[in-house]
Amino acid sequence: MLTNRQLFLLNTAQTSHSPRLIEIERAEGVYLYGPNGEKYIDLVSGFAVSNIGHRHPKVLEAITHQLNKYLHVTVYGEFVQAPQVALATKLLSVLPDRFDTVYFTNSGAEATEGAMKIAKKFTRRREIFAAHKAYHGSTQGALSLMGNTEYHRAYAPLLPEIKFIHYNAPADLHQITTDTAAVILEAIQGEAGIRVPDADYMRSVRKRCDDVGALLIFDEIQTGFGRTGKLFAFEHYGIEPDIILLAKGMGGGMPIGAFVANRSVMDVIKDNPILGHITTFGGHPVSCAAALASLQVILDERLIGHVDRKAQLFRQYLQHPAIHEIRGKGLMLCLQLNTFAQVEQISNYCAAQGVIIDWFLHCETALRIAPPLTISEDEIRTACDVILDALSKLDG
Numbered sequence: 087m088l089t090n091r092q093l094f095l096l097n098t099a100q101t102s103h104s105p106r107l108i109e110i111e112r113a114e115g116v117y118l119y120g121p122n123g124e125k126y127i128d129l130v131s132g133f134a135v136s137n138i139g140h141r142h143p144k145v146l147e148a149i150t151h152q153l154n155k156y157l158h159v160t161v162y163g164e165f166v167q168a169p170q171v172a173l174a175t176k177l178l179s180v181l182p183d184r185f186d187t188v189y190f191t192n193s194g195a196e197a198t199e200g201a202m203k204i205a206k207k208f209t210r211r212r213e214i215f216a217a218h219k220a221y222h223g224s225t226q227g228a229l230s231l232m233g234n235t236e237y238h239r240a241y242a243p244l245l246p247e248i249k250f251i252h253y254n255a256p257a258d259l260h261q262i263t264t265d266t267a268a269v270i271l272e273a274i275q276g277e278a279g280i281r282v283p284d285a286d287y288m289r290s291v292r293k294r295c296d297d298v299g300a301l302l303i304f305d306e307i308q309t310g311f312g313r314t315g316k317l318f319a320f321e322h323y324g325i326e327p328d329i330i331l332l333a334k335g336m337g338g339g340m341p342i343g344a345f346v347a348n349r350s351v352m353d354v355i356k357d358n359p360i361l362g363h364i365t366t367f368g369g370h371p372v373s374c375a376a377a378l379a380s381l382q383v384i385l386d387e388r389l390i391g392h393v394d395r396k397a398q399l400f401r402q403y404l405q406h407p408a409i410h411e412i413r414g415k416g417l418m419l420c421l422q423l424n425t426f427a428q429v430e431q432i433s434n435y436c437a438a439q440g441v442i443i444d445w446f447l448h449c450e451t452a453l454r455i456a457p458p459l460t461i462s463e464d465e466i467r468t469a470c471d472v473i474l475d476a477l478s479k480l481d482g
């Protein structure tokens with residue numbers, strides 16, 4: 087009989103020639119468990135998803151409650167579904183006043199797609215600026231914004247009138263003009279290897295967009311829901327974008343995303359033609375119930391208040407000559423090494439020793455550290471000891 091690992095390779099699509107192949111049987115809190123007694127501390131959070139840990143009891147309770155009521159009942163935007171209403175209301179209550187409508191999607195990429203559409207229709211312009219080394223999703227519209235043309239080649243032609251600026255480079259901002267519909271930026275670049283922009287830069291982007299009448303879209307898909315030490319990373323900069331993209335950590339482990347804007351912008355999808363953006367499953371009631379519970383946990387358990395201290399512990403413990411730099415904000419961290427071989431060797435060693443870390447799409451010489459915000463100080467110490475042990479065993 088074939089093992090699950092063999093069936094995985096045989097029957098499910100792979101996205102690379104070297105999947106990690108770590109088999110998971112169950113997950114709880116900051117831990118993942120394998121079928122043969124393996125226990126891993128998850129320092130990746132399923133790629134910035136499990137901000138409140140895996141299977142938080144409040145999320146499970148909310149899911150169970152909703153399971154007993156209804157699952158899918160109709161396409162998004164028609165029936166009044168209490169979990170959507172409650173989640174939208176709560177989300178808007180923690181966002182600045184300009185955000186007064188939420189459109190729920192299934193994923194981050196779909197949030198990107200929706201935001202591009204409303205920005206183009208609202209401004210009646212076509213040009214969109216994204217940043218080099220950006221990642222906003224893999225669907226073809228979102229992929230057009232990917233600031234790494236190696237990923238475009240096989241899928242061209244993608245969307246026209248997409249242009250790129252360098253992230254955190256004020257000198258490029260003059261390229262944004264009255265022809266520009268929108269500028270889309272990650273609030274902190276994730277897949278570029280965690281690049282934190284200067285607050286002054288973000289303020290200049292805001293000003294330039296205001297000056298030329300372009301909308302500013304912040305992708306908070308990776309930075310959202312407390313990861314950087316604020317509920318949303320835009321709060322670090324003292325400015326507000328026009329549209330926010332959410333997903334990943336939003337759902338407490340369930341699939342959901344959203345784009346959030348002012349009603350004046352959002353309403354363009356309502357007419358000429360009607361149904362300008364529709365989705366069957368977007369805002370699934372079970373995902374919305376989970377997302378509301380997750381947001382409530384972040385707030386009630388005051389998880390954000392501990393993020394900086396925990397991040398500081400990682401920075402303090404992870405002192406090693408092979409680490410050139412520790413970049414990041416809050417628990418969105420990156421250890422800059424020299425080569426991919428080192429990254430691979432350390433991740434494999436750590437996995438074998440029960441610690442999950444990973445790397446980045448556009449920066450394969452750095453290690454990703456993005457644990458659940460609920461990680462304890464002891465767990466941080468244990469995980470860092472394993473990483474240091476791995477570093478001490480580096481070849482050469």
Ligand code: PLP
Nearest residue numbers: 193194195221222223307308333
């Ligand atoms: N935007 C950012 C910043 C991301 O990190 C990701 C996923 O990694 C996405 C968008 C796409 O989200 P999804 O995978 O849910 O489509």
